[in-house]
Amino acid sequence: MNRSIASGAYYQALYFVRTAFRGMWATRLTSAIAVLTIGVVLVLVGVFLLLVYNMEELLDEFGNELQITAYLDGDLADDAQRELALRVSQLPGVAEVTTVSAEQALERFRSSVGSGVKLLEGLDENPLPASLEITLSPEYRSAGGMAVVMDSIETLAGVTDLNSGRDWVEGYLRAISLVRTVGLGLGIILALATLLIVANTIRLGIIARSDELEILSLVGASRSFIRIPFLLEGMLQGGAGGAIALAILFAIFELALPGLQAGLQMIVGTAPRFLSTSEALLVVAGGAGLGLMGSAGALAAGFRS
C-alpha cells in the first residue's frame, strides 16, 4: 500500500515537471524573455554582491596588518619601557606588543632611505623616539575595536603620541556600507521587478491554459494539482535566470580579471575572488525563490478572478 502511494507520488511529480516544461514551451517567447530579464536583473545584484564580498575580503587582509604605534616619551628608561609594554600587552584587544627602541627605529630609517643615508651623517643625536608596535586581537580589528584599544593606551603615562590606520579603516568601512546599502536597495527593487516579471508570465500561462485548467477541474483535479506545475514553472524560470546571471557574472569577472588582478595584486597584494560555490548556488536559489513567490502571487490573483 505504502509502495503504491509512493509510486503514485513519483508519477505525479513527473507529471508536474512535464506539465511545467510544457507550460513554458506553450508560452516560450514570454518565458524566454522573462528568464533573460531575470538573468540581467540578477547580474546587477550579483555585481554588488561581488563588490561587497571583495571589499570585505580586502578589509580582512588589511585587518591582519592593522596595528597601532604608540610613541614613547624620550625620557623613559628601558625598565619603564618594558613595564609599559607589559601593561599594554595586558589591555583588552591587544594581541602582541613589540618594543622598538630609538636605536632600532633609526636603524630601520637608515635602511629605508637607502642612498639618502648620507643626510643622517650630520646628526649628533637620535631624533627618533622609541615606540611600541601593538597588534590587535582579531575581534578588535575594526574601526570601533581600534578606537577602544587606542583610548585605553592614550591614558597611560609615558605615551606621547599614537599612530594608526583608523581613519583609513573608518573611510573604507563607510564605503563598504554605502555599497552594501545601495546594493540592498537596488536588490529589493530588482527583486520586486523579478516578482512582477514572473507573476505576469505565469498569469499569461494561466490565461493561455484556461481550457486545460477547466477540464482538469472537471475531472477532479485538486487545487494543488492545478497549482503545482505553475509554481514549478515560476521556480524554473527564476532558477534559470539565476544560472544565466551567474554565467554572465563569471564571464564579466573572467574578462575583467586579467586587467584587475595585476593592478590589485600590486596595490593591495590580494586577488579579487569570484562567488564561492555556496554563494553561486544562493544566486540560483534566490532566483528560484523569487520565481516561486512571483508565481504564487499570480496564482492567488489568477484564481480569484
Added chain:
Amino acid sequence: MYHVSKSYMAGTTALDDISLELAKGEMVFLTGPSGAGKTTLLKLLFGAERPSEGQIVVLGRNIARLGESAIPQLRRRIGVVFQDFKLLSNRTIAENVALALHVTACPPRKARAKVFAILKQLGLQHRRDQFPLSLSGGEQQRVALARALVNEPEILLADEPTGNLDPELTVDIMDLIAGTALRGTSVVVATHELELVKRYRKRTVRIEAGKLTEDLRPLGSVR
C-alpha cells in the same frame, strides 16, 4: 436532491424547489427549453455550483456541506460530458483521455492500459495518436465520453451531448451512453431533443423556468 433552489446575486432564480431521486444504474433524461435550468441542475450535481436552499446528496456526500477540498474527490467518481466536447486540441486523443487518470496519480503503464481499453470500447483505438481537430464531431464526443468513463464513474452527467451532432451520430453517442447505464452507472442526460427521449423510453424529468413540471417513468421501460 431535496427541495433544492438556486438563485443568483442578480435575483434570478435558476431552480425552484426541486426534489429528485436517482437510483444506481438509472438513466434519466432532463428535458425542457433552453434556459429552463437543466445545466444548473447538472452543475449542482458535480459541485460546480452550490444550492441556495435544500440538500443534495450525491454518492453519500451532501454537496451543500462539502468542503472545497472534498469536491475534487467527488468529481473523480462522476463523469461529465458537454455539448462542446471540451477537448484539448494540442493533446492527442490518448492524452486527452489520460487527463482524468493523471489527477488520480495512476501509474503510466496502468493509465495506458485503461486508456486503450476505453478507446477500444468506444471504437477509437486506431485514433489514439491523432489530435481532436482531425476527428469528426461524433468521434470527438466519443473521446469526451471516453475521458468521462475512463475512471469508471458511478454517475455520468451529459449536458446536451448530441447538440452538435447530426442525427446518425446522435444515436451512436446515445447508444454508448445508454450502454453505460446498463453497466450500473447512474446517468443524467440533459437534452431538448424530444425525438431522442422518445426513442430510448427512459425516465424523463421536465424542468420549465426552474420548476420541475413532469417526472415520467414510461411503462415497460428498461432501467
